[in-house]
Structures are given as structure tokens and as C-alpha cells.
Amino acid sequence: xxxxxxxxxxxxxxxxxxxxxxxxxxxxxxxxxxxxxxxxxxxxxxxxxxxxxxxxxxxxxxxxxxxxxxxxxxxxxxxxxxxxxxxxxxxxxxxxxxxxxxxxxxxxxxxxxxxxxxxxxxxxxxxxxxxx
Numbered sequence: 001x002x003x004x005x006x007x008x009x010x011x012x013x014x015x016x017x018x019x020x021x022x023x024x025x026x027x028x029x030x031x032x033x034x035x036x037x038x039x040x041x042x043x044x045x046x047x048x049x050x051x052x053x054x055x056x057x058x059x060x061x062x063x064x065x066x067x068x069x070x071x072x073x074x075x076x077x078x079x080x081x082x083x084x085x086x087x088x089x090x091x092x093x094x095x096x097x098x099x100x101x102x103x104x105x106x107x108x109x110x111x112x113x114x115x116x117x118x119x120x121x122x123x124x125x126x127x128x129x130x131x132x
């Protein structure tokens with residue numbers, strides 16, 4: 001496996017995703033995102049990347065709330081027993097089809113201090129994937 005964590009996000013949240021990737025990499029966590037690996041990647045490659053992850057991070061916002069890819073990719077992680085970390089950036093109400101999945105997963109609510117929020121995400125992810 002070449003990565004530790006799969007990051008699912010909407011293109012409108014790319015700034016946060018890129019910041020999170022930098023913080024992960026600075027802390028020895030290898031992230032995997034579609035845009036860095038191949039923007040025209042196949043569904044099979046996405047499924048394999050999710051299944052090969054030690055954790056799945058969903059950057060959730062009003063941008064991704066009604067997007068099928070967020071639900072589909074999260075469902076793939078859930079069905080493969082990949083631990084899910086929901087980063088709800090703006091307290092968006094969960095889509096109905098994510099409510100059941102997220103009942104037993106980790107949720108990180110938005111906080112005003114974005115640097116502290118990134119630290120919390122790294123702390124939770126490190127614990128899940130067993131990295132210091």
C-alpha cells in the first residue's frame with residue numbers, strides 16, 4: 001500500500017484538502033486524493049484506493065452535501081470496514097444516506113481556529129492508523 005488515508009472532497013473545498021495533505025505529510029501520514037493521482041481515474045482505481053486505506057477522511061460541506069460521489073465513496077469505505085473521519089467544515093446537515101454510516105464513525109465539527117482543526121484531524125487520524 002502506498003498511502004495511509006483517502007481524502008474525499010468537493011473541488012470547491014480544495015484549499016482545505018491541500019492544507020490537510022500538507023499537514024498529513026508533515027506528520028508522516030501519506031494521503032491519497034484523486035486530483036493528485038489522476039483526475040481522470042477510473043471507478044475501479046478509486047474503489048481500490050479507498051479499500052487500501054487505513055482511514056477515510058470525508059471533507060463535508062454545503063459543497064459536497066448533495067453530491068453522489070461523497071455518498072458513494074463513503075459507502076465504499078464503510079462496506080470495506082475502513083474507519084471514516086467526517087470533517088464537517090460548516091456544520092452542514094448530513095445527507096440522509098450518510099446518517100446511518102456516520103452513527104458509528106468519528107466526526108470533527110468545525111471550530112473557528114482552522115490550524116487547531118487540522119491538528120485535531122491529524123491527531124484522530126494518527127490514532128486510527130496507529131502512527132505517532
